[in-house]
Amino acid sequence: MTIQTYNPVTPSMRSLIQIDKSDLWKGEPYRPLVEGQKRTGGRNNLGRTTVNHRGGGHKQRYRIIDFTRNNELSATVQRLEYDPNRTAFLALLADTNNKYSYIIAPHNLFPGDTVVASGSGKNTVDIRTGNALPLGEIPIGTMVHNIEMKPGKGGQIVRSAGTYAQLIKKDDNGYCMLRLPSGEHRLFSGFCKATIGIVSNLDNKNRSLGKAGRTRWMGIKPTVRGVAMNPVDHPHGGGEGRTSGGRPSVTPWGWPTKGQPTRSVRKQNKFIVQTIKKRKQRA
Numbered sequence: 001m002t003i004q005t006y007n008p009v010t011p012s013m014r015s016l017i018q019i020d021k022s023d024l025w026k027g028e029p030y031r032p033l034v035e036g037q038k039r040t041g042g043r044n045n046l047g048r049t050t051v052n053h054r055g056g057g058h059k060q061r062y063r064i065i066d067f068t069r070n071n072e073l074s075a076t077v078q079r080l081e082y083d084p085n086r087t088a089f090l091a092l093l094a095d096t097n098n099k100y101s102y103i104i105a106p107h108n109l110f111p112g113d114t115v116v117a118s119g120s121g122k123n124t125v126d127i128r129t130g131n132a133l134p135l136g137e138i139p140i141g142t143m144v145h146n147i148e149m150k151p152g153k154g155g156q157i158v159r160s161a162g163t164y165a166q167l168i169k170k171d172d173n174g175y176c177m178l179r180l181p182s183g184e185h186r187l188f189s190g191f192c193k194a195t196i197g198i199v200s201n202l203d204n205k206n207r208s209l210g211k212a213g214r215t216r217w218m219g220i221k222p223t224v225r226g227v228a229m230n231p232v233d234h235p236h237g238g239g240e241g242r243t244s245g246g247r248p249s250v251t252p253w254g255w256p257t258k259g260q261p262t263r264s265v266r267k268q269n270k271f272i273v274q275t276i277k278k279r280k281q282r283a
Contacts, residue, residue, distance in 0.1 A: 012210045016211075017206060019203055024080050030100055032100070053222065069117040069193060086104075087204045089200045090102045091104075115131055149188070161202070162199055163198070164197070168185070187272075
């Protein structure tokens with residue numbers, strides 16, 4: 001996949017950069033693996049706003065994705081598809097029993113390729129893009145994605161476009177250490193399953209929406225500054241005329257923000273070996 005730029009015929013097209021989807025399936029998704037989804041608009045079951053700046057946007061149907069990869073039969077990639085609910089592309093698989101399923105498509109996986117998953121360790125699986133197997137059976141240095149946090153629960157992390165984690169160490173206790181995209185080093189059980197390869201759509205980071213309306217199509221509303229609110233809505237709100245907030249930056253609930261650590265010192269995770277590295281501040 002490559003990026004696509006446009007001539008500035010209109011102001012919104014001047015800075016528009018989109019992903020070229022000419023290689024993706026142009027028809028409808030596989031109907032048995034599609035279901036409707038109801039938008040919440042950032043509200044909970046009581047109708048109260050729990051996530052700010054959400055609402056509107058285009059209707060989207062949810063694609064049912066196989067995050068567990070428990071089917072150990074060999075499957076053939078039928079096609080690659082666009083998914084409006086995520087940045088990565090999807091791959092439609094058909095196994096030897098003609099059962100279909102969606103998976104997150106890794107980079108360099110093409111229609112006609114064969115993938116297979118291993119969960120019991122009984123069948124030998126090659127270390128090839130798209131294959132899924134427990135971390136304990138993957139060589140050190142391999143790049144993986146769609147990683148389980150708990151064995152059998154299904155992949156939960158490293159699922160966004162262009163992301164990957166790298167297996168850097170194994171110990172005698174059955175744990176494997178991964179370097180996550182954030183730079184964090186974390187231990188996982190050797191029975192946790194992961195998929196070989198990097199997530200597809202590597203150029204997603206170069207995309208530019210070009211106008212505010214495209215963000216609204218995605219169901220994201222403008223982010224309002226705290227100093228522009230009333231005192232009842234934000235700790236920085238209120239005041240006569242323009243103010244700076246009058247205190248160090250905090251969230252609407254009073255927690256320090258803009259780089260302040262939020263993880264409790266008394267609630268450390270024993271599986272985190274090295275925390276996220278702080279990015280160098282510009283001079």
